[in-house]
Amino acid sequence: MSSMKVPFVDLQAQHQPIMNEVMQAIQNVMTKGNFILGGEVAELEAMFAEYCGTKYAVGVDNGLAGEILLLEAYGIGPGDEVIVQANTFVATPAAVSFVGAKPVFVDCDPETYAIAYDQIEAAITPRTKAIMPVHLYGIPSDMDRIMAIANRHNLLVIEDACQAHGAFYKGKRAGSMGHAAAFSFYPAKNLGAAGDGGIIVTNDQAIADKIKVLRNCGSPQKYLHTVSPHNHRLDTLHAAVLKVKLPHLDGWNANRGLRAAEYNKLFEGTNIVTAKYLPETTPVWHLYVVRVENRKEMQAYLNEKGIGNAIHYPIPCHLQPYYEPLGYKKGAFPVTEAYMDKILSLPMFEHMTTEQVEYVAEHVKKFAAEPVTA
Numbered sequence: 001m002s003s004m005k006v007p008f009v010d011l012q013a014q015h016q017p018i019m020n021e022v023m024q025a026i027q028n029v030m031t032k033g034n035f036i037l038g039g040e041v042a043e044l045e046a047m048f049a050e051y052c053g054t055k056y057a058v059g060v061d062n063g064l065a066g067e068i069l070l071l072e073a074y075g076i077g078p079g080d081e082v083i084v085q086a087n088t089f090v091a092t093p094a095a096v097s098f099v100g101a102k103p104v105f106v107d108c109d110p111e112t113y114a115i116a117y118d119q120i121e122a123a124i125t126p127r128t129k130a131i132m133p134v135h136l137y138g139i140p141s142d143m144d145r146i147m148a149i150a151n152r153h154n155l156l157v158i159e160d161a162c163q164a165h166g167a168f169y170k171g172k173r174a175g176s177m178g179h180a181a182a183f184s185f186y187p188a189k190n191l192g193a194a195g196d197g198g199i200i201v202t203n204d205q206a207i208a209d210k211i212k213v214l215r216n217c218g219s220p221q222k223y224l225h226t227v228s229p230h231n232h233r234l235d236t237l238h239a240a241v242l243k244v245k246l247p248h249l250d251g252w253n254a255n256r257g258l259r260a261a262e263y264n265k266l267f268e269g270t271n272i273v274t275a276k277y278l279p280e281t282t283p284v285w286h287l288y289v290v291r292v293e294n295r296k297e298m299q300a301y302l303n304e305k306g307i308g309n310a311i312h313y314p315i316p317c318h319l320q321p322y323y324e325p326l327g328y329k330k331g332a333f334p335v336t337e338a339y340m341d342k343i344l345s346l347p348m349f350e351h352m353t354t355e356q357v358e359y360v361a362e363h364v365k366k367f368a369a370e371p372v373t374a
């Protein structure tokens, strides 16, 4: 096999075909000078709400801020608890901590990396206010199951859809099934800004209105400040860029889906464990994660071959130094912890080619079949 380099993600490949349109959008904003809450922000919000099938969308400056503002808008704070899976990016529990509430961790589903559905009810206490399921890696969680639990206990469900722009669960988009959801437009997400950005979606007008005030210095009108004055606005420049990119998202996600299917087929019958997903879902493969033995050696081998790779995430949230005061010990979440040393994210991006998938899979398989022993 001829040698090539395969990057982990390739934003240049994404931007090159749309560069003129993006530059035109940026130039328009520069010419108008409407940098703060210019018309493009509301236009993007309308487009994104329609895309998700929700009534409202409100742009914010990053995904974590979206989660914080949602919790705040719902009045979640000190004395409250929110149930979160341990195997997520730290932003999910960090938002809970930021508003003064307590994240209560549960393990993950061993097949799909979603929240451990069968552990949610045991984690509910009289203080529990919400569940924040994460559609991790772009694989939709079983939302019917989560909503049924939430409805039984009168809890809110705030979807962390930061890795799942455009994913489907039973024909509904990720982010449209809970009470509200937050998305991130971090550049490497399936839909990325030219820097930090985010958006929240909901069908609840009161919540959307509250977030519009919260993101803008707690200000329903200029120089009148009614609630906690944060600044979490989405820049007009980002909205303008995102407006160009959003119409491409379904096509990009479809290409990710084809590449994931190719990887899955190439890993069939090997000892490389691929992520499972519910048949009634269409994941968007923000990350393509496998589990391998000898991960450390595998990574060194892939690095040597010029194949991008990463770990999402090397330390589960409950074992992060920041969360030490919560008192979780090693062994608290056996599935998450067992996977911690095995998960490996392989190259995945919207313009990845079949040839690149074959090259990566060939090397992963070669190494898995003949692990290097010390």
Ligand SMILES: *Cc1c(COP(=O)(O)O)cnc(C)c1O
Binding pocket: 062, 063, 064, 065, 088, 089, 091, 092, 134, 160, 162, 163, 183, 184, 185, 186, 196, 197, 198
């Ligand atoms: C990216 C991400 C976020 C938020 O990201 P920002 O960098 O704040 O935009 C939150 N949760 C998950 C699971 C993420 O992957």
